[in-house]
Amino acid sequence: MTTNHYRRKIYLEDKPRLEAKNEMIKHFRPKREVEWLESTNSIGRVLAEPVFAKSSMPHYHASAMDGIAVVAEQTYSAHEQNPIQLKRNEDFIYVDTGNQVPSPFDAVIMIEHVEELNEETVEIIEPASPWQHIRPIGEDIVQEEMLFPQGHIIRPVDIGVLLASRTLTIPVIKKPFVTIIPTGNELMDPGDDIAPGKLIEFNGTVIANYISEWGGAPQLNAIVKDEPEQIKATLLKASEQSDIVVINAGSSAGSKDYTVHMIEELGEVFTHGVATRPGKPVIIGKINETIIIGIPGYSVSAYLALEWFVRPLICEFLQVSEPKRLMLKVKLGRRIVGTMGAEDFIRMNIGFVAGEFIANPLSRAAGVTMSLVRADGLLVIPPTSLGYEQGEYAEVELLKPLEEIKNSIVFIGSHDLTIDLLSSEMKKRNRSSSVMSSHVGSLAGMMAIKKGEAHVAGIHLLDPESKTYNKTYIQRFLADKEVVLYPFLKRKQGWLLSKGNPLEIKTLADIRNKEAHFVNRQKGAGTRILFDMLLRESEMSVEEIIGYEREMFSHLGVAAEVKGDQHAVGLGIYPAAKSMGLDFIPVSDEHYDLLMTKDFYESEQGRCLIEVIQSVGFIEKVEGIGGYMIEKNPEPIYFNSKCEG
Template sequence: MSKRVIFHDLVTLEQASEILLKFAKPLGEEEVDISASYGRVLARDIVAPIDVPPFDRSTVDGFAVVAASTYGASELTPVELRLVGRVEAGGWPQGEVKAGDAYEVATGAPIPRGADSVVMVEYTQERDGVVRIFRPVAPGENLMSAGSDISAGEVVLRRCTRLTAREIGVLAALGMRKVRVIKRPKVGIISTGNELVPPGEPLGLGKLYDVNTYTLIAAVAEAGGEPIPYGIVEDVEKSYRAAIAKALSETDVVLISGGTSAGVADLTYRVLGELGDVLFHGVMVRPGKPTLAAVVNGKIVVGLPGYPSSALMIFHTIVRPFLLRLQCLEPMPPAVYKARLAYGIEGAKGRRALYPVVLIARGSEYRAYPLYAESGAISVLARADGYVIVPENVEFMSEGEEVYVYLFEKYKPSDLYFIGSHDPHLDAVLARYNVKTVYVGSLGGLMALKRGEADMAGTHIYDPETNAYNVPYVKKLGITNVAVVGLYKREQGLIVKKGNPKGIGGVEDLLRGDVVYVNRPRGTGTRALLDLLLSELAEKMSTTLESLAKKIRGYTYEVKTHTAVAAAVAQGRADVGLGVRYAAELYGLDFIPIGWEEYDIVVRKYVLDKAMKIVEEALEKLPPGYQPYEHSRRIKFEN
C-alpha cells in the first residue's frame, strides 16, 4: 500500500532555480548549415575572414565623381563633367576618375579609383558624353567604403549569441555556409495520468485531453531545446519505469507532468527517489507546490504539476532558465526599455526614422547609444540591442531626451562598457568577457567617459604641446575618477602594395599627383597622427596644413578601420594609407614604419581591477607590431 507524500522541506522558486542551474553543464557543439541555424547558439566567436563590403560600392544609381568637382552646382548653374565610363553591379570599373570626370555607376556597383562620392541620378542629366550636375555632393556621400560595415579580423558575433535573421545575414555576408553551434538539449516529455487521452480521440467519461505534452513541446522549442514527446503513461509502476528509462537513454533532460502530488496513485517521487537523488520536492509557490526535481545518472528529471497552467508557469520560472543555461543563454528582462539618448539624433524629414542603439545600463537608468551606419550595413544590427523611433514630425531629438528602446532580443546587461578606438587585438580579448563594445574613435570614447556612458575607453591621441599621449586630453576634458592604463605601443606606418610600386617613402609622397590616399575619420588617433605629420611638413614648406590637404588625392576618402585602409590599398582603390602594421600583414602588404604610438585604456576607478585582468590577458601574446610598456608605467595617470 503506497503512502502519501508529505511536503516537509519546501524551497523557494529562486532556490529551486539555483539548484537546477548547478547541473547546467555544456552539451558540446556541432556544425550546421546556416540555412538550418535559426535559433541556434554560437559555440565560437565569429571572426570576419573578409571585409564587408569587400570593395567601395555605390548606394544609389548615379555618377561617381570627385566631390570637389561638384561644388557650386545648382539648378540654375549646373556643373558639367566628362563621362569617362560606366559600370554595373557585378562588374569592375576600368580606368579612374579625376577632377572634372564622372563615371556612371549602378546601385551596388564598385566605385572607380579616384572617386570619393556619388551624385544621385535624379540630380543629373547626361547627353552626348557630358553629365550636368544640379546638386553638389560631399566627400563620402552615397557610397559605402570597403570594410565600413565589417572589417576583416573583427569579432563580429560573440560566442553564446543566439542566431536570428540578423546574425544569419551577417554569416552569409561573410561567405560562411557552415557554423559551429552548441548542441540543443534533447528534452523528453512524458504526461502521466489514467484520465488523459490524446487530442483528436473521443473523450470518454472522466477523461481529459492531454494538454501538457503540447504546451511543453512549444515551451521547450521556444527555449531552444529539441522536444521529444513520449506520449501518455498510465499510473502503473511498470509502464512508468519503462517510460522514464527510455526517455533517460535518449534525451538530456526529462520533464514529467502529473504524478507529483501527495495522492496515493502518484509515482514520480517514489520512482525517482529509487532511481537517483531527489534534489527538492515542494516549492513555496501557488500554483506549483508539488514540483520536484531529481538527478538520475547525471541527468535532470523535473516533475511538473499536472494542471496545465501550473505546469507552464513552473516551466518558465525554473525549467526554462536551466535549458537556456545549457545553451550558454540567460533569461532576459522585458522587450521595451525607457532610456535617455547619449547624444542627439536627426529625424528623416517627414519620414519615420529608426536608429539602432546600444543600450547601456547605468544603475536604475539606461542610456541609448545610437549606432550610425551606411545604408545596407548589416553588422550594426548584430551589435545593436534594439532601436529607437524618431517620429515623422520630429527633426531632431536632443541628448538626454527620453526615448523607448524596442529590443531585437531580450536585453542582457553587460559587466563593462568599452567605448572608443578600435584595436583588433584588444577586440579579440574583449570578446572573451561580458563587455559591450562601441567603436567611435579615441575622442568619442573619452567623451563617452565624460558623459558617464563608458566604463573604459580605448584611445591613442598624441598631444604635441606636451609630447605625450592621451593623458593631456583626459586632463583637458576634465574627466575625473579615472586611471589611464598604459596597454601597449602600436607601430603606425604607411601601408602600400607589395613591392611598393609607387616608390612611396614618406608623407611627402602623398602630395604627388599619381598617388591616391585613403584616410581615417576625424576624431581617430590615426587621423590626428597624419595631420600632425602634415603640419610638420607644412612648416618646413612654409605653407599650411589646409593647403597640403587639398593637394592630397583622397584626403577626404575616409574609412572606419585599419583593415579597411589595407583593403583599399590591396584592391588598388588607393596607393597608400596610414595604419597599424597588423593590418598590413593581414593583407600581405608592405609597411613603411613611421613610429610607435601609445594605445591606452582610460578606466573608471571602480572597475580598475576588472580592467587590469583584461589588460594582463591582452599582453600574454602580442601580434607583430605591438610592444608592451614597462610594468612600472602600467598606470600612467590617476585622478
C-alpha cells in the first residue's frame, strides 16, 4: 500500500458553492486579448468593442421598384384628363429595383403606371410625390451608427448588417485558452486495449466539448500519472500557457490525491471541498495568477463542478452573462431526502401525465453518467432543507426542451430489450415523440400507473396460484383506476450461464448443489417473483442460494454479472443471454404485457404506439432477436372502465 508524506495534510471543507464561486471570481485576473476577425467568420464570437457601420446601406438613393425616375415637381399637374409626356434621359430615366436614382430625380413611378409611347417617350396620368418608391441613403444602416455594443454575441443576421455596411473585420475577445489535465494511474485512452482495473479516460473529452460550447478554446492534455512531480510539472506549465486550468480528479483526500498539495506548493488554494452532493471534492486555487480548478473524478460530479466554476470563469473572461436554464414546477413522485448543510443536485426524469409534470429521481450515484444523460431536469435541494415529501411541488432546472418532455411517453416498469426498439421506432415515426423508460420492476411500474406518474408500464407478474399473468394483480392493486392491459408479447425466461456452462447447471437444485453465485433481481421485479415461486415449488429457502441478496435492476445487468464470473448464474430473458454470449436454459414462457391508463391508450400517442407494435417492421425486428413472440392484434382488456357495457 502506498503511503507518503502528503497523507497527513488531508482536509476537505464544506464551503457554500456560491461563496467559493464569488471568491474565485475575485481572484480572477483575465488577460483579455482582442482578435480582429473577418465578419464572415465571426459567428458566436463576442465583440471586444462597439462596432460602427463603415458605410451606409443603401449607400445611394435606390429605386424600390421597377419603373422610371422623375423629378416629382414636374409631375404635379398629371391627371387622367391631363396626361403628361416625359422624354427619356431628359425628364426621366428607366430604373430597376436597386438602381441608383441620380440627382435631380427625386421620385420613382412604377412601370405599371407608365404608358410607353415609343422608345424615347412615356406618358403618365398621376403625379408622383417627392421620394416615393425610393430607398433613401441609410434607410437600413447609416454610416457611423453603432451596429452593436461591446459584449454583443454575433448571430447570422448580424453578419448581414456587417457585410452590408462594409464592416469587413471586427474586434472580438480572443477565446480563453483552457488546459484540461486528466490524471490517474487507472486511466487509459479510449482506443487502448482494456484490462480490469483500467478505466477509459472520457471526462477530459466531455469537458473539452463543454468548454467549446461555452466559448472557450480547450486543450486536452495527455493523461498524467498519479506522480506528484509529474502533476506538478504539468500544472506549472499549464498555468503559464493558459487562461484557466482544469485538472480532473485527484481532488479528493485519498492517498493518491496529490492535486491540492501540488497547487499549494506552486501557488495558493482557496477552496478544497464545497457543500454540494455530489461534487464536494472540488479544489479552487491559483498558480502564476492563473485559476486552477480541480474537479472530481466521478463524471456527474465533474460536469456539475465544471458548470459551477469553469463556466462562470469563461463568461467572466468573455464578459457575457451566464445563460440560465428554464425552471419548471413539477410534482414529485417520490420522497427525496436532502443532505443538511449541503446542496443536493438530483437528476430527475420528468413526465407529462394527465396534465401534470411528474418528476422522479434517477440514480444519485456520482459515477452514473447515464443519470445525467437520461435526466430531463435538475432538482437542487438547498442546504437548509431536508428534502421533499412525495406529492410535493418543486422547481427544477430543465435540461431538455419543454416540448420534448411534454411529448414523451413515460414508460416504467419491468425491463425488456424490446422497449428500446419501440422507443427508437416511435421516434422514427413521430420525431417529437420519444419514449422515456425507467426500469423499476413490474410491481413498481404498476404503482406508477396507479399514482398517475406514467403512461405505460411493462409488467410480467405471475400469480403463483392461478398461474396467470398480470390480471389478478391489476384487480388487486388498481381497483379504482381506469386502465387497459394490452397483451404485448411472450418471452422465454431461463438460466443465464457462463459460456459452456462450466458448473453444469440444469435445474434450480443444481444452483444450490454446485454453490453457484446467484445474481438476483430487485424486489418487485417479475423475474424475482418467478424465482421465488420456483424456490417455493422446490421447497428451497433463500438461505440455500448464495448471492440471493445481490440485486440487479435489469436483465442485461444480470447477464453482465454472469459474464464476469465463471461461477455465476442468473434468471433472465433469452436475448440478454444472446447479446452477452452466454448459455441459456429455458425455464418458462411468460407474458410481458403493457398496462396503460385508459386516457393514454385512447390518445393519439397511444394509437401510434399500438400501430408501431403491430407494424411488420417492428414485429420482424423483435422476433428476429429470438425468444420473443409478439401478440398479433390482441384484444385489449379494460379494467374498471365506467363506460364499459
